[in-house]
Amino acid sequence: MLSKKQAKAFFLGGTVLFSAIFLALSFETVTVSMPEKTNADQITDAVVRGKVIWESNNCMGCHTILGEGAYYAPELTRVYSRKGESYIKTVLMAKEPWAPRGRKMVAYGLTEEQANDAVAFFKWIDAMDLNGFPPEPDPTLSK
Amino acid sequence: MKYKSQKVAYWFFALSMLLIVLQITYGFIMGFAHMGYDGLHEIIPFNVARATHNNLLVVWLLSGFMGAAYYIIPEESQNELVSVKLAYVQLITLALVGVTAVIGFHFNWWEGRKFLEIPRPLDYLVVINVLTFLGIILVTLFKGKKQSTTAMVLTMGLVFAALLYLPGMIWFDSQAMDSFFRWWVVHLWVEGVWELIMGGILAFLLIKLTGVDREVIEKWLYVIVGLTFLSGILGTGHHYYYIGAPEYWLIIGGIFSALEPLAFLAMALFALHMYRKGGKKHPNKIAIFWTLGSAIVSFVGAGLLGLAHTLPAVNMYTHGTLVTAMHGHLAFWGAYGMIVFAMIAYALPQLTGRKLFNNPMGLYAFWLSLIGMVGMTVAFGVAGVAQVYLERKMGLDFMVAQIEIEVHFFVLILCATMFATGVGLFIANFLKYGQPNDEAIGQENDDFGSLETSD
The missing domain is CATH 1.20.5 (Single alpha-helices involved in coiled-coils or other helix-helix interfaces)
Structure with missing residues (x-):
């Protein structure tokens, strides 16, 4: 024993x-x-400023990025290719709460420069190699 | 209690009780928001409620662990705490830092990093606070007459928990690197060193409650914490699947995190076996309920429900969905919430000299909170799985899927009400005991000679 x-x-x-x-x-x-996988060489000053905006407003308190955060608002890893630059900027610069289908987001009212930095951050995240995440949905299922 | 300084523990437990009430309140705010009722959005938007809910969880558990250590270490090392005054200073500063952080969250003062939202200047105060705590514990332990395995494992868990807070304080320009090291704190806490703390408290309670020989209990304690690290350290890999880390983490994280339930299974079997082997029953049945309950529920919540979505092929779809909340709630409650409640249920009669255990209120507290939390877990699970299929498999828009699953939050809130009632009854019992009493010093309520024997 x-x-x-x-x-x-x-x-x-x-x-x-x-x-x-x-x-x-x-x-x-x-x-x-x-x-290598995250293109660290492409982290510009704008990307870093974007990360500061991301953190200082606790965006992760509602959204997920790289699948991490809260489950109240959409996954933002591929938001740059999904929604495009102008949509993202409109949401971030809105003075009234953005509320798609009734669920409200805080109205951050960012300046144009700040919104550009946030977009740079999302664009950099968008290009990462994430071992296949997020998965592609299967369109045949919804038929 | 044997030593006067153990009274400090009571006030840490009281702080825990206060903070869990707040934590649950913010949980309700989020539950209603998920159901579509976000009337508090202007004052307490979801991200404020979320940061508050998570951080209060960490602080009330830490306060409970600290209280447990202030109770256990004097008794195990046969020595009064070296400085009671400093312990009270540590308590008050812990409460102040916690309250300041929570108020700060409401004014957009935070670091938006899940579980580590406490703003940087307060991080330094947390470090000083924890160092003070560890100083008191370590000096008491090593100046004491003996250093038992139970005390050493508990202390080791606390020291490592403090050390692992530090990687979370390093700034990275890269979101991926930030995330990589954030898991050094969060994962290696909850699936690593906190299990040492839990194991240490569990061993202490089993020694006291079952009367089984210390050597036997402590031998198995080593095996359990051995299994914890064997699986849990490389099990960190299950957080590295999809954050920009290389593919080898899929294999390593998959294999080792699939082994993680073993440590919890061992913990459950160990607690049940020791309870049976003990032969004699301690009169404080409520403490036994919470102790065995913690060992079993942690196996289900942390072990099995963790396993349910830890393999890469499953996690690809469940990563970042409500499935995580399903696992998180039962895991934290079983492994850490219930062990703190077990410690409190055991320590209160000892601290106050009042033997109010085995009253119906105590039993209702146990069963209502447990059944309520299991119901919440099921509601999160159903909502999570539906979310995965609608959003990730079929490709529906996020909010379209969210509206479909709103109904499950109604069930969640019902079950949460049951859970909150259970916790409320536990706190009512806590208040009924009153404050620690000097007359209880030197009294031993674990004297098996005078206790009932098993049938």
Whole structure:
């Protein structure tokens, strides 16, 4: 039967081993693969300003991006190709709450420059290689 | 209680009770908004309610864990807390930082990063606060007469939880990198080191409530936390499938996160086995209910419901839908909410010297909150699966699908009302116990000689 000492060795040994593997893979991800797949070289100052707008207004509190956030408002990973630049800018610059089918969004009333930065951010996200996410719907199902 | 300084725990538990009431209130605001009733939109838009709901969850659980540590560590290390005054300062500052953050959310002062919304200046105060807490715990433990495995595992969980907060404070220009390291905090907390905290509290409660030999319980504690890290560390990969990380995370995250239920299964079997093996029954049956309940519900909520959408082929469709909320609610309640309630149910009679356990109110609190939360989980599940099929499979517009699933939020709110009633009764019991009593110091209510034996 397993002794307490062996149980402790299992815990400590397993933790050290799997932490080491995790750290090694993480190192590869953040230094090589992720910058490639996310086009890190295309992160301009406008994209960074867009990210600040995204975070400082807690857009993730209603929307998801890269599938992460809240489930109250649409997924925005591919919003740039889905809706286009002018639609996004209209929503962000609106002075009255945007309310498609009745569900209200906060009226942020961004300036033209801020809206351009947000668009730059969405455009950069839009081009990422996300291993197939979001999935393509099957149009035959709704027939 | 054995040591006077354990009284500090009571006030941390009281803070937990206050914050869970607020958390539930904001949950209702979101439930109604999902149903189409967003009358509070001008004052409390959804993203404010959401940030408040999530962060209050984290703070009330942390406050509960801290209270548990302030109760357990003196008893396990056979030593009074080194500074009670500092512990109260830590309590008050924790409450102040929490309240400031929540008020800040209402004025657009936050970092829009799920679970880590607390604004940066307050992050530094959180770090100072947690360091103070850890200082008190560590010095008490190592100046004490012994360092038991239970105390060490609990403390290790708390220390790692503090360390893992730090990667969440690094700024990245890239949203993908930001997300990558945000999971170091969130995942490695809830599917890693918090399980050490839960395991430590569970072991302490089982030692006290079943009378099984400490050596046996602590041996299995090592096995369980071993399984937790074996699966949970690389299981982080299930958050890296679709955020711009390479494809090898699909395989690694898939395999190891599918193993994650094993740790929870082991925890449930362990708790049930120890309870049976104990032979003698502690008179505080309510504490036993919450303890075993936590072990079992965490297996269902965190283990099985996590497994239900962790494989990449499934997660491709469920990622970022209400299916996640389904898993999240039962997992947090089972693994962490219920273990904090178990600790409180055990500690209150000890702290106050009043043996009010086994009253009907306590039992109703347990069953109403549990059944209510299971019902909420089902409602989220049905809404989530419908959302996946309508939006992700058939390609309907987001809002068209949302209107179709509004009806499930009515069921959600009904079940949430039941849950809230259960929690309300638990708090009513909490208040009935009154404050800690010096006369309870030195009294041992775990004396098995005088307790009833099992049939």
